[in-house]
Amino acid sequence: MFDNIIISKSRLLGIDEKINKYLSLVEGEEISLQTKDFDQALATYSIENDSLTYKKNNCEWVSDENHFLKGYMKIISTETIPHDITTTIICYDDLQTESLDVSIDLKIVFINGKVDEISLFKYEEEDSAPRLEREEKIAKKIKKQIAFSKTIRGKCQRKLGNILYKISKIFLLIGSQIQKLSFKL
Numbered sequence: 001m002f003d004n005i006i007i008s009k010s011r012l013l014g015i016d017e018k019i020n021k022y023l024s025l026v027e028g029e030e031i032s033l034q035t036k037d038f039d040q041a042l043a044t045y046s047i048e049n050d051s052l053t054y055k056k057n058n059c060e061w062v063s064d065e066n067h068f069l070k071g072y073m074k075i076i077s078t079e080t081i082p083h084d085i086t087t088t089i090i091c092y093d094d095l096q097t098e099s100l101d102v103s104i105d106l107k108i109v110f111i112n113g114k115v116d117e118i119s120l121f122k123y124e125e126e127d128s129a130p131r132l133e134r135e136e137k138i139a140k141k142i143k144k145q146i147a148f149s150k151t152i153r154g155k156c157q158r159k160l161g162n163i164l165y166k167i168s169k170i171f172l173l174i175g176s177q178i179q180k181l182s183f184k185l
Contacts (some may be wrong), residue, residue: 007030009023033093087109092106
């Protein structure tokens with residue numbers, strides 16, 4: 001599990017050319033990075049005016065028989081709480097575009113909840129063409145499998161596979177019973 005940390009793009013501009021390149025590929029005014037250096041509770045942190053804050057959701061359970069869990073957590077209110085911590089974290093993102101795939105890690109040093117330093121920790125980029133080709137091949141295979149499963153032969157094959165699976169479970173059960181008998185002898 002991980003936590004999210006939201007940072008304004010303007011806060012990161014000018015730190016490093018590679019960070020600027022990454023930011024040019026991201027839509028919107030903020031970026032959302034992941035980190036495993038906090039509590040790993042799927043929480044959301046943000047850096048606002050160089051201060052680290054934590055978004056605390058106050059929730060209540062709502063019973064709903066139509067929901068697959070028979071209910072859900074409803075957010076009643078959200079509080080923004082200062083997070084006064086002195087630590088160094090690594091936060092990361094993987095971005096895939098039509099032309100470029102980028103993996104970036106940033107190191108952020110906090111002293112008493114204030115940003116002391118933000119620097120580039122790791123940066124990797126590669127052409128997205130090989131990934132897009134793989135995805136296209138996989139999509140074609142899936143479409144082909146779906147089309148085959150709708151044919152009579154595909155339906156028969158699926159039923160035969162289910163029958164063979166059930167038979168194999170019976171043989172496993174018989175085998176375990178024979179093994180138990182042999183241990184008793």
